[in-house]
Amino acid sequence: DIQMTQSPASLSASLGETVSIECLASEGISNDLAWYQQKSGKSPQLLIYAASRLQDGVPSRFSGSGSGTRYSLKISGMQPEDEADYFCQQSYKYPPTFGGGTKLELK
Amino acid sequence: EVQLVESGGGLVQPGGSLKLSCVASGFTFRDYWMNWVRQAPGKTMEWIGDIKPDGSNTNYAPSVKNRFTISRDNAKSILYLQMSNMRSDYTATYYCVRLDYDGSFDFWGPGTMVTVSS
Numbered sequence: 001d002i003q004m005t006q007s008p009a010s011l012s013a014s015l016g017e018t019v020s021i022e023c024l025a026s027e028g029i030s031n032d033l034a035w036y037q038q039k040s041g042k043s044p045q046l047l048i049y050a051a052s053r054l055q056d057g058v059p060s061r062f063s064g065s066g067s068g069t070r071y072s073l074k075i076s077g078m079q080p081e082d083e084a085d086y087f088c089q090q091s092y093k094y095p096p097t098f099g100g101g102t103k104l105e106l107k
Numbered sequence: 108e109v110q111l112v113e114s115g116g117g118l119v120q121p122g123g124s125l126k127l128s129c130v131a132s133g134f135t136f137r138d139y140w141m142n143w144v145r146q147a148p149g150k151t152m153e154w155i156g157d158i159k160p161d162g163s164n165t166n167y168a169p170s171v172k173n174r175f176t177i178s179r180d181n182a183k184s185i186l187y188l189q190m191s192n193m194r195s196d197y198t199a200t201y202y203c204v205r206l207d208y209d210g211s212f213d214f215w216g217p218g219t220m221v222t223v224s225s
Contacts, residue, residue, distance in 0.1 A: 049211035091210030
């Protein structure tokens with residue numbers, strides 16, 4: 001299985017701060033990567049697909065980048081509603097696998 | 108509006124069985140691969156398995172193969188997960204998830220909680 005190593009595990013950011021979360025795949029995944037946001041007690045919501053494409057309805061302060069084995073999610077200007085857990089997921093090979101998650105809190 | 112609503116969760120004893128259902132609406136159910144993903148308390152997501160649009164093919168994670176069966180009723184737009192010989196580490200929230208054509212999971216149900224305990 002492809003292992004997805006996500007960092008950091010937790011992060012605290014101030015209002016308006018730019019934050020970045022990274023995922024490292026154990027092998028190349030050819031941009032077959034998605035990012036999800038999960039607010040407390042809720043189901044995940046798709047933010048980014050194909051490494052850098054913004055899902056409909058997602059604010060433009062979210063962006064994704066990367067290639068090969070390294071990918072990142074950037075939030076340009078932390079907002080209170082961005083406080084959540086974030087997960088990456090690869091769909092390059094079966095089985096789909098997820099990163100360990102990043103807990104983002106507002107400082 | 109795409110909606111996925113799971114039901115059937117609850118408390119089950121180790122070795123027991125449980126069947127989850129997921130009612131889909133707001134899209135052409137028979138056109139999509141559907142998945143089950145679970146999340147143990149405080150843990151990340153774990154993909155359990157999927158089923159082809161016409162129901163002719165399924166795939167499972169090794170941890171549940173031969174214990175879980177995924178099926179679907181396209182006439183009723185319902186996805187099922189039959190779980191048997193359950194273990195305590197199967198305690199989790201189980202999500203019904205639609206697979207988009209690019210490989211991302213674009214819609215998730217609210218989830219149903221399953222607790223395996225004596």
